Amino acid sequence: MTYMHIGKDFTPPDVEGKVTGAARYAEDFKKDGMVFARLLGSPIPAGRVVSIDASAALAIPGVLGIFTADDLPPAPPPSNPALAKEWVTYIGQPILAVAAESDHLAEEALSKIVVEYQRRPFVVDPLDTLTEGGPDPYPNGNTLIRNAGEAAAGTTASGTDVGRVKWSIDQVAAFRAGREPVGAQFGDEWSYGDVAARFAECSTVIEEPFVTIGQPHHSLESRTGMAYWENGKCYFHGSLQSHTVGHDALSAMLEIDPANLVFINENTGGGFGSKIFPYPMMAVTGRFARKLNRPVQLRITRAEEFYIGSARSGMQGWIKIGLKDDGRVGAVDVAIVNDAGSGGGGSASSSAEHISIMFQPEAMRFRGLAMYTNTTPRGAQRGPGQNEMAAVLAPMIDKAANLAGVDRVAMRRLNAPRMDGKIGARQGGISSSYMPEAIDKAAQMFNWDQKRSLPREISATKVRGIGVGQGFHTAGSNGYDGLIRIAPDGTIYLHTGVGNLGTYSYAGVVRAAAEALQCDWDNCVVVHGHGDLNLPHSTYQGGSNTMFTETRSSHVAALDVIQKLKEIAAAEFGGAADDYSIGGERVFRTSDSSKGMSYGEAAQKAIAMGGKYSGMEYPDDIHRTTVRSVQAMQGTGLIGVAKDTLPRSGAVPGMAIAFCEIELDKETGKFDIVDYTAVAECGTVVHPKGLRQAMNGGGIWGFGMAGFERHVYDPQNGLPANVGLYQSKPPTYLDVPVHMNTAGNDMPDPQSPVGARGIGEPAQGCAVAALMSAIADALDGHLFNRTPVTADMIINHVAQNGFNTGNLKTNTF
Amino acid sequence: MDVAPQETLAHTLRYKLGLTGTKLGCNRGECGACTVLADDVNIYACSTLTHEVKNRAVVTVEGLRAADGTLHPVQAAFIEELSPACGFCTAGQVMSAVALLKANPRPTREEARLAMSGNVCRCGAYDHYLNGVMRASGQLS
Missing domain, CATH: 3.30.365.10 (Aldehyde oxidase/xanthine dehydrogenase, molybdopterin binding domain)
Incomplete structure (x- = not known):
């Protein structure tokens, strides 16, 4: 199918701000009278707070107050409390917050606070x-x-x-x-x-x-919020990967009517599953601001991000x-x-x-x-469950295939889901699958048939390994709202409540509306990121969910606009709505294109006609967040608004296949990834550069899971040993291939109006699986049975030191 | 401006001069989000005392545009290659790339990788940043 916008690259409106520094994140906002809050974390892994003495801290000029669990509703286990008291359950768990006129004063105040704890076993x-x-x-x-x-x-x-x-x-x-x-x-x-x-x-x-x-997730923007109250409303600058779907939850955390919350979040410095919904410390930010009657900024440190960043x-x-x-x-x-x-x-x-x-x-x-x-x-962290299973499963599947005498890729293709594929306990169906075709495409790009016959020995110390792996995550839902306004000047405002988590999907999904409206992208404005900008109720953004779900809601809103355009034209020129067509940002009589009007003229007519055309009336089934937004825009143009009630059945699978070639140094245990090739099986490609971003970024996450990143706790005292980036440790430029070769299968899913499914999580799953498969291949099929496989493990294996892979020890060293 | 003896350059830039393009990802010299130029050399502003750069030319991401508003070639290339993902590390990546190209106008991809290796991107957009560097150096059309 030939599209105007779908499958075409575009420049998302926020990208220039990111390269110039103009893009603002939560910590970049200031407000007159703003004070700084800091958290005090628990030094013990298990116990309870007996007493808090903050008198010395509060005596420091400029220190304004403390905020404790007593200022919050009780949250007994298994709730994850914003501030702990009776149930302290890990080192670094926030116990209290202190606010001061400057961040330095707040930090000085923390050092003066004395907390008495009663320990428990851990x-x-x-x-x-x-x-x-x-x-x-x-x-x-x-x-x-x-x-x-x-x-x-x-x-x-x-x-x-x-x-x-x-x-x-x-x-x-x-x-x-x-x-x-x-x-x-x-x-x-x-x-x-x-x-x-x-x-x-x-x-x-x-x-x-x-x-x-x-x-840990270690989103590069550590959790930050800045909140202030004006006339009973809370204005909250936050850092979430979703936007409007978290509105009601944050309102509940602050115990206010959702209509009295304005959530502002134009840019988010990473989330990866840890910021899908409002997180506990946001309650402290908003409530502390109310308690002090001052704007409060609460930003946590990199180490605190390890503890409470999920x-x-x-x-x-x-x-x-x-x-x-x-x-x-x-x-x-x-x-x-x-x-x-x-x-x-x-x-x-x-x-x-x-x-x-x-x-x-x-x-x-x-x-x-x-x-x-x-x-x-x-x-939740990028493909929770699926991706870690992909990691350990790949070498085992290789072992089984080798024992059965079947080529590793052929075995995966043989068992891959087709259109009639089943999933999970109930063996339910899926919306579509072209996974065998994706495997063929990736194998050809990687040149599997040639590479599998290459010698494993490269030199006296270096060996080659080639691997293959798959990733999967359910990648779509339905039932959310789309919202569009055409202004009297003809500008098309595409409203979305999708968050800006760095994938540019917030802009990609509304191109489905631009596609249906057959309009020039330069005449569209993407409206997002600010609660006062009248956003619709949109999906949560996690689990590769956005692209399928929100192209549907954008599409149905566009269909509503088109129907109204035709009805307005019919009212002006006679006949029925079905007698009219759209094109060139005009609505016109199909049999006589001279009888028509521009979108802007139609918007002017919509205002004059009122009713559903200008948002004075709206569907009964849209979410209350969308209702508020429509009400705020009544009479300002042609309003298109609809809930996605398009048919849907079965799970929506996001899938990917990856191949990896490594050169492993047996003397150092290090390996270089010399070829990484992956293909996304995610339906129609909506935004080619965005897809490459998702696939490459997911690939990096996969390499991190395979070779580097892990929790390490000292079992003697419960202390984590790797709270910093360099210890945890996300891959750097030097840990990943100098080139990455990724593509999309680009075959449409029938349940999406533009054929799209999501891909964020499978992008990691296929990469970690392929790299784990390659490591095992380089070592003659040896299974470590765990991730990550670190250099010391490889050296010990090569030296036949008997690294104990059978003992299922985790978290400790 | 009154600058305390222990004040970091990142603090001065962000909180006294309002130049919030310089980000704090770790505040301890691990991530590179706070990278700025001092006399054309890329440095971590979170780990540099403001007094250390007295009388040196400090350039932040906000200072790269030409006087007529034209984007710096690195900024333009990063847009063209859709290099940023979440964007939180981007200012630091831009500044390291600018420093690299001042010292080595036509680096190889491997040289660029080494030069940029002090800048962590948690989103994993490394391939796209390297494409941006190669485009800015005129080696990618």
């Missing part, structure tokens, strides 16, 4: 608390219980509670040693098909343990995979214990979902358990 390894007699991270237990409708009083996490699960010493010992923990209790289980019968039909069966270690959940697990003679996956059995940190639910079921769609096993069983530890709270 634990940093999920299997330690799972063992009978082991310490619990909370006084009342060690695991998340989902009991919808029975939430503990005062909890913010509806339908959850803290429970206790223990395994016998033998069960934990078996699990640590890489065997199935027979008879052990799990919190989450599902299966389909006759697993035992399908395994019996398999000629190749492998069993492997695996460990993935959590890692992190990926780690996994300790066991898997059994069966292949039939022809290489098809007959059965899979997988058991996962997630490290949920001091808060979070784990993502084991999503991990299993990755297996179910990428390899379409005939039968499968999943068992999962999320254990709390006294480590930093966990949350």
Whole structure:
């Protein structure tokens, strides 16, 4: 299909501001009378606050006050409180905030505050608390219980509670040693098909343990907010990756009517899942400002970002995979214990979902358990569950394929989802899949057939490895609102409540509206980022969700505009709306184009006609956020507004396939990625440069997960050892290939009006999988069974020092 | 302007001069988001005392445009290559690229990678920044 805008590169309106410094982030805003707040973190991993003495701090001239848990609604476990008191559960957990006339004074005040703590036992390894007699991270237990409708009083996490699960010493010992923990209790289980019968039909069966270690998000813009109150309204400059979808939640945190919140967030310095929705410290910013009756800026440090900036959940697990003679996956059995940190639910079921769609096993069983530890709270991080499973699964799949005598790529293509692909426990359908075609395209780009025959030995110390891997994430939803205004001068304002998390999707999605309206992009204004700019209720931005979901809502708003344009023209020139067409930013009679008017003239008519044409009336099914926005624009032009009620069925799969070639130095344990090639299976490519950004950036994240990034906690005192960037450690220019070769499969999804699906998370999953596959290939198929694979692990393996990969140790060194 | 002895250049630029294009990603010399030029050399403003640059020519990202408002070639190239992602590190990337091209107007991609390696991009837009450097140096059409 030939498009005007879809599939064409464009310059997003915010990019110039980013290269000139004009783009403003939350910390860049100032307000007269603004004061600076700082947080005091817990020095202990578990306990309770006995007393706080802030008298010396408050005596410092210019120190304005403190804010503690007593200033907030109670938040018993498993809520992640903004400020802790009774349940201190990790080092660095915020205990209080102090505000002063300057940031230096605030920091000086922190040093004068004396907090008395009562200690409790703590634990940093999920299997330690799972063992009978082991310490619990909370006084009342060690695991998340989902009991919808029975939430503990005062909890913010509806339908959850803290429970206790223990395994016998033998069960934990078996699990640590890489065997199935027979008879052990799990919190989450599902299966389909006759697993035992399908395994019996398999000629190749492998069993492997695996460990993935959590890692912090470390968004480069550390969490920042600046809030002030005027005439009962809270104006909040924040840093979220979504925008309007978080409006009601932030209002609730501040206990105000949503109509009295103006959230401003034009640019966000990274989120990666950690800023999808408002996070706890935002309650402190807004409420402290109200308490002091002064504008308050609360910005956290890089180290605090490690503690409260969220992190990926780690996994300790066991898997059994069966292949039939022809290489098809007959059965899979997988058991996962997630490290949920001091808060979070784990993502084991999503991990299993990755297996179910990428390899379409005939039968499968999943068992999962999320254990709390006294480590930093966990949350969504780029493809939670799926991507860490992609990482450890790839070398195991390679092993199974090699044992079965099937080429690794051919095996993946054979098992890849087709249009009739199934997913997860219920074996539901998917919106579309052209994954076999994507595999073929990527294999050709990488030249797999030629490279797999290359010698592994490069020199006396260097060996070559080539790898392949897949990524997946559900990538779309529906039911959100689109909103467009055509001004009397003909300017087309494309309103979106999508956040600006750095992918340019906020601009990409509204091009679906420009496409439908057949208008010049230069005549469009993208309206976003400020609550006073009348934004619609748009989707949350996480899970590769935006592109599919919001091209739909943009499209339906454009359809509403077009229908109104035709009705206005019919009222002016006679006939029925169906007698009219659009083109060249005019609406005209199809049989006589001289009978027509420009979009701007139609907008003037819309104002005169009133009613639905100028926003005086609006659909009953749009969200109250959208209603407020429409009401604010009544009578200012032609208003197009609609909720996405287009048909949708099945999961919307975002998928990707990657290939990796490395040169590994056996003397240093380091490797260079000399070729990275990846293809996105994400439907129609809407914005080619944006897609490359997503695929390349996801690739970098994959390399980080494979080789560098991890939590490290000292088990003796619960202290994290890597709170800084250089320790944690995100990849730099020197850790990644000098060129990256990525593309899109560009085959349309039938459930999107422009054929698009999302790709953000699979971009990482395919990369980590391909790199893990390449590392194993370079070392003659050796499985480390864990991520990251660090240089010391490689050296120890090469030196035959017996690195213990069977012991499922996580978080510790 | 009154500058305290312990005041960092990043603090002075951001909070006293209002030049907020210079970002603080780590405030401890790890990320490079605060990179500025001092006598054409790229430095971390978070780890430089303001008094250290007394009588030196300090240029921030806001000072790169020509007098007529034309963007610096690095800025224009970064737009063309869609180099920024979230953009928080971008000012630092721009300044390191400007410093590189002053010292080495036609770097190889590998040289550019080494020169830019003090600037972390958590979004992982390295390939796009390198494309921008190569375009700004006239080696990419």
